[in-house]
Amino acid sequence: DIQLTQSPSFLSASVGDRITITCRASQGISNDLAWYQQKPGKAPKLMIYAASALHSGVPSRFSGSGSGTEFTLTISGLQPEDFATYYCQQLNSYLALTFGGGTKVEIK
Amino acid sequence: QVHLVQSGTEVKKPGASVKVSCKVSGYSLTELSLHWVRQAPEKGLEWMGGFDREDDKTIYAQSLQGRVTMTEDSSTDTAYLEVSSLRSEDAAVYYCATLGVVGAALDFWGQGTLVTVSS
Numbered sequence: 001d002i003q004l005t006q007s008p009s010f011l012s013a014s015v016g017d018r019i020t021i022t023c024r025a026s027q028g029i030s031n032d033l034a035w036y037q038q039k040p041g042k043a044p045k046l047m048i049y050a051a052s053a054l055h056s057g058v059p060s061r062f063s064g065s066g067s068g069t070e071f072t073l074t075i076s077g078l079q080p081e082d083f084a085t086y087y088c089q090q091l092n093s094y095l096a097l098t099f100g101g102g103t104k105v106e107i108k
Numbered sequence: 109q110v111h112l113v114q115s116g117t118e119v120k121k122p123g124a125s126v127k128v129s130c131k132v133s134g135y136s137l138t139e140l141s142l143h144w145v146r147q148a149p150e151k152g153l154e155w156m157g158g159f160d161r162e163d164d165k166t167i168y169a170q171s172l173q174g175r176v177t178m179t180e181d182s183s184t185d186t187a188y189l190e191v192s193s194l195r196s197e198d199a200a201v202y203y204c205a206t207l208g209v210v211g212a213a214l215d216f217w218g219q220g221t222l223v224t225v226s227s
Contacts, residue, residue: 001170034213036153043203043220044145044153049211056210087153091212094160095167097143099153 002026002093006086006100012108017078021103023071023088031067032092038102039084047086048073075105083107110134110206112218119224125192128221130204137185141207143214144178144189146200154200156189158207191223199225 003026013019023033031051036044046055048064051071061076075082088100115129132140143158157168157178166178177190191198202221205214 032212034211036214038153043205043217044214045217046211046213046215049213049215053211055213055215089153089155089213091207096169097155097158097214099145099155102152 001096002029002090002098004088004090004098004100006088006103009101009103011103011105013078013105014108015078015080018074018076019078019105021073021086021088021105023066023073023100025069025071025090025092028068029090029092032090033064033066033071034089034091035062035064035073036087036089037082037084038087044087078105080107110140110209110216112204112206112216114202114204114218114221117222117224119226120194121227122194122196122225124194125190126194126223127188127190128202128204128223130187130189130218132185132187135206135209136182137180137187138182140209142178142180142187143205143207145203145205145214147203147220148197148200151200156202159187194223194225196225199223 005024007022033051035048038044052064063074085102085104111133113131118126141161144156179188204218206216
């Protein structure tokens with residue numbers, strides 16, 4: 001199975017900050033990567049698919065980039081509602097759609 | 109817009125089976141590729157498997173193969189996940205989600221079903 005390693009696993013930031021989360025794949029996955037946001041007690045929400053395409057309704061302060069084995073999720077101008085846990089997922093190997101371990105973004 | 113509504117909380121004993129349902133509206137189930145994801149308490153997301161509509165087959169995560177069965181009832185647009193021989197580590201919130209309605213990802217999610225495993 002393709003392994004995804006997210007870093008950092010925990011991030012403390014302030015409202016208005018620009019933050020970047022990295023997701024590294026154990027082998028090349030083209031741009032077959034998605035990012036999800038999850039708040040406590042809620043289902044995950046799709047934010048970005050195909051590495052950089054914004055899902056409908058997602059604010060433009062969210063952006064994704066990368067291809068191959070290294071990907072980033074950037075939030076430019078962190079808002080109070082953005083404090084959550086973020087997961088990456090690869091969709092290149094259909095036999096195992098693995099998730100990264102998650103990055104928890106907390107208020108400093 | 110796809111809407112997914114899952115069945116309610118389940119409490120099961122070790123060794124028992126559990127069957128979780130996921131009712132689809134807004135689309136016909138036969139137009140969708142329905143997947144299942146679970147999340148143990150305070151843990152990350154684990155993909156369990158899903159239906160490959162193009163190849164007309166169900167794919168299961170290797171770690172769960174043999175204990176998990178995913179089925180569909182197209183007459184009621186309802187998908188089912190059954191987990192057998194439950195262990196304490198199967199205690200989790202189970203989610204259904206659609207793959208690729210809008211984009212190449214799990215784009216619409218059910219609200220989750222809590223499964224507790226306790227003797």
